[in-house]
Amino acid sequence: MVLLYFPLVVQVVASPADLVKVRMQADGRMVSQGLQPRYSGPLHALNKIVCTEGFGGLWKGVFPNVQRAFLVNMGELACYDHAKRFVIQNQIANDNIYAHTLASIMSGLSATSLSCPADVVKTRMISQAAGKEGKVIYNSSYDCLMKTVRIEGLRALWKGFFPTWARLGPWQFVFWVSYEKLRQIPGLSSF
Numbered sequence: 001m002v003l004l005y006f007p008l009v010v011q012v013v014a015s016p017a018d019l020v021k022v023r024m025q026a027d028g029r030m031v032s033q034g035l036q037p038r039y040s041g042p043l044h045a046l047n048k049i050v051c052t053e054g055f056g057g058l059w060k061g062v063f064p065n066v067q068r069a070f071l072v073n074m075g076e077l078a079c080y081d082h083a084k085r086f087v088i089q090n091q092i093a094n095d096n097i098y099a100h101t102l103a104s105i106m107s108g109l110s111a112t113s114l115s116c117p118a119d120v121v122k123t124r125m126i127s128q129a130a131g132k133e134g135k136v137i138y139n140s141s142y143d144c145l146m147k148t149v150r151i152e153g154l155r156a157l158w159k160g161f162f163p164t165w166a167r168l169g170p171w172q173f174v175f176w177v178s179y180e181k182l183r184q185i186p187g188l189s190s191f
Contacts, residue, residue: 064122075111
């Protein structure tokens with residue numbers, strides 16, 4: 001039962017690092033436009049965020065971060081078993097590296113499709129910094145989701161789909177093929 005909460009705890013602990021990463025990436029765009037960056041480095045970013053937004057500001061975007069992690073895991077875990085079963089039962093491939101490769105590709109596609117909207121919301125929530133008056137563009141994940149769809153359309157939720165898939169796809173392949181090989185060593189059943 002405790003293991004069910006482990007990914008949640010990891011996302012909550014790692015959220016400040018993700019916040020700093022996203023904000024510093026946004027600073028890169030500012031520099032390319034000839035503007036002064038907000039942060040000179042990761043430690044400066046942490047310090048400035050705490051000073052301007054409070055200690056809790058380090059966890060801005062933690063809920064979309066957890067939602068995204070949940071959707072990625074749901075997409076990859078559930079889809080892999082179903083895809084593998086489909087490939088084997090429809091005799092596209094036997095229970096071998098070809099079936100595992102096809103199932104891992106479908107798993108990566110599913111994880112990316114499910115997580116992309118949460119990733120867009122997470123990035124927008126994290127990259128916004130409160131202005132001098134404490135105003136922000138988005139008040140919550142739901143507010144961000146609704147404003148994004150209203151202003152940019154539904155397709156905006158899948159911005160960055162191909163780069164995300166290019167990152168998740170190879171990971172899925174390496175993970176699932178390794179898993180299957182390790183499963184076969186002690187002779188554990190496939191299903």
